[in-house]
Amino acid sequence: MNEKFKLEDSEQQRLEYLVSLQLDGELCEAEMEELIELLSLHPEARQRMVADSLFDVELADILRNGVSETPRHNHRSGRRQLFARSPGGVLLAVAAIILSLFAMQWVLESRDFGERQEHHIAKITGMSGPLQWTGDGGRVTTKLTVGAQLPGGTIEGQSPESWFELMFKDGSRVVIAGQSRLVFSDLEQKELHLIEGGFAASVEPQPAGKPMLVYTRTAVLEVLGTEFEVESELASTFLNVTEGKVRVKRLSDGQSLDVPAKHRVTAAADQSFELEATPEMVSFWKDRLALGPKGVYGDWRPGDASEGRRPAVKSIPHTIKETGKTIYCTSLRVFGGESPPVVLRRDSQLVVEGRIAKKTKLLFVGVTLQHPNGDFAGRFQIRLPGESVNVNEKFELDLDVEDFKLDPSLRETRHKLADSPLGLIVTDIWCHTLWDSAGLELEGVELYEAASVD
């Protein structure tokens, strides 16, 4: 069975219609065949079949029984009364059991509701891509929705496409983008533990004596009210302050520094702990694949001069649990560390060199962007037909970033995101294939401004 591709919009509409007819018992033979084909080829179609059936059952319950907090499904149509055709005594007992079960169900639901009365400290205000949240008692879920309230816990971005924005009750916002893991809590004082990756924050003034505390492996940050970005690696923490002031303490020797707006610092045991003015933005960038796997998402391989192979990074799979579909992605970190911020301009061109080992239907190249204040601005991408690249031959794509469009998976939150990639800062550059492993490898990535090149 081939289950590789998403339903096209027209197929989606047709599916909805066919499912609706099936639920009304009105499908003709030819339509049945059509529905069978959709159901066998697309997990999405099977999911839809189940979801729409459940939806109608819920709808029927409300229309029959009126509005109640929980479904009842106990109102019988005029055609038949509950157990009416059953012999008396035994089934009366059954009815009694079932009635008592309603009561038990109600009690259990009330108790569950009681358990759900957790102390919510923040709500999700934006998200996309694969994310996982771990809450109290190790409760793990990937089914997060915008608007959901969270009682603290660990949020994990699982691939370069991940983006998550959280707003605390006081309006302070925290954004993770890409592969990151952040523990957050607010027990009268906000505490964030950055286990991996990075985040940007816009923090409202905090109560006196209770600054927001951000812990990494190598530093502790005290934040009173400001905008900043922080990135944590195994042996270093990079902090860039856009507005206000952040106190950073290097854990290896206890030294502290106040980092004012438009300044940055790296806290690492083996580096000088000094303030540096945030450098001016530049419009060029070149990968550092030759230096190793730092800042790379994917399977990094050193080059082999004897075979004329350059160092490269191979895409790795990420399977979306809900759909069972797999994205083969590779990504390079652009923002952070010693590099100045890289901005996209009208004439910016992105050059991507690499190889594929198998034919693919589509190839995606994209950039993750942020505003100068650190706010997530969106992921912009270009979708290229598989024919753009030849199997087992080196490819070189020279792409005009002005042609990049907002990733459609972000359309729900597009009102919060940028309309165009121009003027924004690049945090990551990525490339992926969908559903099938094409053995995608990147050998080189470069961003330049066409106008500045002769």
Place this chain on the structure above:
Amino acid sequence: MNSNEEEKRDRIVKLAFECRVQLIAYAYALLGDYSTADDAVQDAMLTVVRKYDQFTEGTSIMAWCRSIVRLEVLRIRQKQKKDRTLVARLLEDSIDQAFDEYFSADFASQDARKRKALVKCLGNLTKRGRSVLQGRFAESLSYEQIGKKVGMSLEAVRKSLYRHKKQLRDCVELNVRNVE
């Protein structure tokens, strides 16, 4: 029946009852008629009470109940004396596979929010739209009967049902997403 057996029966019946909404949805997807599906699940529940001792605790109650409901659906089909074509049977198998794959507790976790949103969205429907849905889901009327009741052609009823259900689904999705 000793008290241990009674406890076991109550426990299993209770578990089965918790799957009831999903089981009705399953029967409904197979039968294409809500009332008949509801009847099938009622009968299946009686079978659960009678045959609770055949259920192995620790295995999936949903899968066990679903197999009972499937038998009830077959029984109803036989009673209706409708010849099922090969294609119709294949479609039932495909639907069965869909439920096998996507039946999970996760659906239940969103029920409360979706239900609340659905109630709200129903309030936004036109009187006529609501009458069509009411006729179909609450009164189990045929397209023709609904048409007569609200003054619409058979085809218009079919389209109206489709359109209003879609409108409701979109509205619920939007509400759930924008919750708070």
